[in-house]
Amino acid sequence: MTASSTKRESFDVRILRQAAPGEPSRWETFRIPYEPNLNVISVLQKIAAMARNAEGKETTPVAWDCNCLEEVCGACTMVINGRVRQSCSALVDRLLEEHEGEIELQPMTKFPVVRDLVVDRSRMFRALEKVKAWVPVDDYYDRGAGPRESQESQEERYPLSECMTCGCCVDACPQYSKVEVERRPNESIEEHQARQAEAEKSEFLGAAPISQAMLFNRHATGAMLADDRLNALSGPGGIQVCGNAQNCVAVCPKEIPLTTSIARAGRQTTVHAIKKIFDR
Amino acid sequence: MAGTEPSFFVRHEFLIRRLHSLTGIIFGGYVCVHLFVNASIVGGAQAFQKNVLAIHSMGGILPLVEWVFIFLPILFHMFVGIGITVGMIPNNKNYPYEANWRYTLQRATGLYLFLFILWHVFQTHGWFHFDWWLNVAERWGGAQFSPYNAASSIGLIMQNMLVSLLYALGVLAAAFHLFNGVWTAGITWGIWTRPHAQANALKVCLAASVLLGAVGLSAIWGARKIGSSEESIKQAEAIENEMYTVQVEAGLIPPTEHKRAHHADSDETPELTATPASDENPTHPSDED
Numbered sequence: 001m002t003a004s005s006t007k008r009e010s011f012d013v014r015i016l017r018q019a020a021p022g023e024p025s026r027w028e029t030f031r032i033p034y035e036p037n038l039n040v041i042s043v044l045q046k047i048a049a050m051a052r053n054a055e056g057k058e059t060t061p062v063a064w065d066c067n068c069l070e071e072v073c074g075a076c077t078m079v080i081n082g083r084v085r086q087s088c089s090a091l092v093d094r095l096l097e098e099h100e101g102e103i104e105l106q107p108m109t110k111f112p113v114v115r116d117l118v119v120d121r122s123r124m125f126r127a128l129e130k131v132k133a134w135v136p137v138d139d140y141y142d143r144g145a146g147p148r149e150s151q152e153s154q155e156e157r158y159p160l161s162e163c164m165t166c167g168c169c170v171d172a173c174p175q176y177s178k179v180e181v182e183r184r185p186n187e188s189i190e191e192h193q194a195r196q197a198e199a200e201k202s203e204f205l206g207a208a209p210i211s212q213a214m215l216f217n218r219h220a221t222g223a224m225l226a227d228d229r230l231n232a233l234s235g236p237g238g239i240q241v242c243g244n245a246q247n248c249v250a251v252c253p254k255e256i257p258l259t260t261s262i263a264r265a266g267r268q269t270t271v272h273a274i275k276k277i278f279d280r
Numbered sequence: 281m282a283g284t285e286p287s288f289f290v291r292h293e294f295l296i297r298r299l300h301s302l303t304g305i306i307f308g309g310y311v312c313v314h315l316f317v318n319a320s321i322v323g324g325a326q327a328f329q330k331n332v333l334a335i336h337s338m339g340g341i342l343p344l345v346e347w348v349f350i351f352l353p354i355l356f357h358m359f360v361g362i363g364i365t366v367g368m369i370p371n372n373k374n375y376p377y378e379a380n381w382r383y384t385l386q387r388a389t390g391l392y393l394f395l396f397i398l399w400h401v402f403q404t405h406g407w408f409h410f411d412w413w414l415n416v417a418e419r420w421g422g423a424q425f426s427p428y429n430a431a432s433s434i435g436l437i438m439q440n441m442l443v444s445l446l447y448a449l450g451v452l453a454a455a456f457h458l459f460n461g462v463w464t465a466g467i468t469w470g471i472w473t474r475p476h477a478q479a480n481a482l483k484v485c486l487a488a489s490v491l492l493g494a495v496g497l498s499a500i501w502g503a504r505k506i507g508s509s510e511e512s513i514k515q516a517e518a519i520e521n522e523m524y525t526v527q528v529e530a531g532l533i534p535p536t537e538h539k540r541a542h543h544a545d546s547d548e549t550p551e552l553t554a555t556p557a558s559d560e561n562p563t564h565p566s567d568e569d
Contacts, residue, residue: 024528032353058294082373082374093491102501107353130298141538172371172374172379173371174368174370174371174384175367176369177367177369177371192424192532196289201286202286202290202293202396234294235293235294236286236290236291236293238294239294240294240297240468241293241297242467242468243364243368243382243464244379244463244464244467244468245380245382245383245384246377246379246380247371247375247377247379247380248381250375250377250379251375257474257475259467259475259478260473260474260475263466263467263469263470263472263473263474263478264473266467266468266469266470267469267470267471267473268470269294269303269470270298270469270470271350273294273295273298
């Protein structure tokens with residue numbers, strides 16, 4: 001494998017392009033001169049500088065999102081060689097080992113495409129709102145010292161707090177379906193977003209928000225909202241939609257124990273549902 | 281936003297999915313009993329008929345047991361299961377992980393079992409026990425199983441190689457679907473939460489599904505052995521008829537002609553030792569054996 005890659009002069013990058021939301025998509029191939037230690041972001045920078053496809057025709061630069069460049073923000077998430085991941089940590093040499101001579105880039109499959117490789121992931125953040133993924137101390141009152149946290153609880157929670165809401169877990173989930181509401185002519189962004197939120201109201205929350213609900217239910221102060229979170233988790237699109245394919249935990253770049261969170265959510269909602277019957 | 285009221289299924293999704301899980305476990309318990317009882321056919325016609333008669337000795341309460349533990353759970357589980365399966369987006373090509381394959385296989389076996397169970401209950405019991413309907417069902421290849429001639433009638437059914445193969449597939453699909461379902465139910469209800477516990481539970485569940493599959497296949501093999509020759513079917517029938525007469529005389533089972541084999545199409549009629557008696561419970565479907 002290494003012998004062939006040292007002799008390599010160029011490689012192709014096939015990109016699924018789309019000009020605007022709701023527009024049809026098409027594949028375009030770019031030829032990149034090979035150099036060692038490239039990542040997908042640097043490839044996209046080269047494509048932007050060339051603005052020519054493999055046939056030598058002039059084309060518009062490919063749009064993509066990126067931010068931290070060290071796999072902690074999630075902005076550059078896309079589908080690379082069929083698998084969802086961050087493009088900043090996707091190394092060209094490894095990708096060419098996987099698939100000789102060509103790299104395939106697609107936008108994430110479960111979110112509305114804004115342009116080319118840029119998607120609108122706001123459904124992830126609306127899902128975090130649904131499960132109240134925060135600690136409720138947003139005021140000016142002096143509440144004194146916070147509750148004591150055990151080392152054990154801290155060690156349980158830390159991995160869950162690493163979630164960057166990148167959306168890999170839901171993109172690989174066979175139970176999570178794309179919801180896209182097209183923007184009407186003359187419709188404001190707010191009106192369109194409100195219709196989008198309404199359309200996804202009963203749709204699956206996905207692994208990340210479920211795990212965040214478990215993170216804050218475990219936190220001594222965050223647990224004040226535990227019942228609200230469990231109501232959301234057992235409402236439409238909640239924990240029950242999970243089909244246990246466990247792709248989420250396999251693709252999570254932060255290796256968060258998502259399936260443990262899902263099973264915990266199952267246990268907590270079981271107890272919560274029984275309690276609700278007898279507290280009625 | 282003026283939102284439309286979500287559908288009944290969406291509003292009660294949590295409860296419906298949990299009932300789906302629960303009914304699967306209840307019906308799964310029945311399937312284990314069913315396959316183990318069937319496997320007793322390996323011990324011959326007498327051993328199998330003894331178990332079937334024991335089940336039928338419940339008499340009038342049998343339909344109630346059947347409806348609560350078999351028919352209602354499986355009907356609910358089947359139709360909700362179809363609803364769940366419709367919404368899936370399988371992606372095994374891009375994410376070829378072991379758990380993802382089991383996810384897809386769980387749904388594929390579910391769809392096969394949906395068709396298989398409908399066909400199987402029709403073929404053996406004809407779905408409904410109205411006399412006029414049974415006449416129609418028999419013409420269409422249904423209602424071929426006679427509980428009081430258990431081994432001989434299932435032996436006749438299993439003479440067909442294609443039927444045997446479809447049953448073998450059904451048994452293996454059921455064994456996998458049941459115990460993979462037990463494993464996912466353990467996550468759904470929050471019994472095993474950590475990766476290590478889930479991995480251990482999976483080993484136990486897969487071992488159980490292999491065991492149940494083997495038990496089910498042995499039952500098919502046993503039935504094919506009974507059905508392998510005219511002579512062995514006749515032998516089985518003679519044993520069954522004798523057991524029926526003795527049990528009716530002892531008052532252990534009510535005499536019920538519609539649970540016996542009647543060979544209207546064959547040239548010889550087996551001797552019917554019991555007097556034709558009133559048909560009780562002519563309307564309940566029964567597939568308990």
